[in-house]
Amino acid sequence: xxxxxxxxxxxxxxxxxxxxxxxxxxxxxxxxxxxxxxxxxxxxxxxxxxxxxxxxxxxxxxxxxxxxxxxxxxxxxxxxxxxxxxxxxxxxxxxxxxxxxxxxxxxxxxxxxxxxxxxxxxxxxxxxxxxxxxxxxxxxxxxxxxxxxxxxxxxxxxxxxxxxxxxxxxxxxxxxxxxxxxxxxxxxxxxxxxxxxxxxxxxxxxxxxxxxxxxxxxxxxxxxxxxxxxxxxxxxxxxxxxxxxxxxxxxxxxxxxxxxxxxxxxxxxxx
Numbered sequence: 001x002x003x004x005x006x007x008x009x010x011x012x013x014x015x016x017x018x019x020x021x022x023x024x025x026x027x028x029x030x031x032x033x034x035x036x037x038x039x040x041x042x043x044x045x046x047x048x049x050x051x052x053x054x055x056x057x058x059x060x061x062x063x064x065x066x067x068x069x070x071x072x073x074x075x076x077x078x079x080x081x082x083x084x085x086x087x088x089x090x091x092x093x094x095x096x097x098x099x100x101x102x103x104x105x106x107x108x109x110x111x112x113x114x115x116x117x118x119x120x121x122x123x124x125x126x127x128x129x130x131x132x133x134x135x136x137x138x139x140x141x142x143x144x145x146x147x148x149x150x151x152x153x154x155x156x157x158x159x160x161x162x163x164x165x166x167x168x169x170x171x172x173x174x175x176x177x178x179x180x181x182x183x184x185x186x187x188x189x190x191x192x193x194x195x196x197x198x199x200x201x202x203x204x205x206x207x208x209x210x211x212x213x214x215x216x217x218x219x220x221x222x223x224x225x226x227x228x229x230x231x232x233x234x235x236x237x238x239x240x241x242x243x244x245x246x247x248x249x250x251x252x253x254x255x256x257x258x259x260x261x262x263x264x265x266x267x268x269x270x271x
Contacts, residue, residue: 039110116173162222192233
């Protein structure tokens, strides 16, 4: 049977590539799509400069971890929530890359994983350190029986199918064997890749570079993901990149990735 998504919890992750430049696009998208939660990355502003009041007027409360000009994450929630942590436990780099909230009965980790292509091997090591800390965080929550989703810009193409031919060289940090191995370690903990659980094969890009007419040539990458804990995976209904956003004027180079799950107490299989 087709899931009744009107009774679902609607979650989205979106690297907005500067909230001050994309504020109107985000507001328009929220008004149109009405997600229960939007997890944004690369807000590129310090916490006090984040337009929380604008989003509160639109019906969303905000958990923000900002940084001047770079990085930064913000989670928008319709309804009450509790901030669990404003950094990834065990990751000591000071960049603003993680915020975790408890909302709608689920813990939501909003992450912006280091790209890993700058700073040589030392810069790449920071990416791997983040992945190690994320795996430990996921394992701890699994051991505690927590229902959770880890969502955001992972800066990893898990397989060849997630990278358009010629889009990246073999030494790019997004496709290096160590990056993909770290992704697999997360999966092997028992987490479900929401997109591939719904669409096991085929292109489903979430990013197109601004350079070399990547959007026009559909030379994209799948680097924005949601990983679901086991009970959340049982509630999974839909998972779709909102591709149309990339064709709008002055877009982010990423598009929203939208997932619906049955609300607590309602099995996806029963609908």
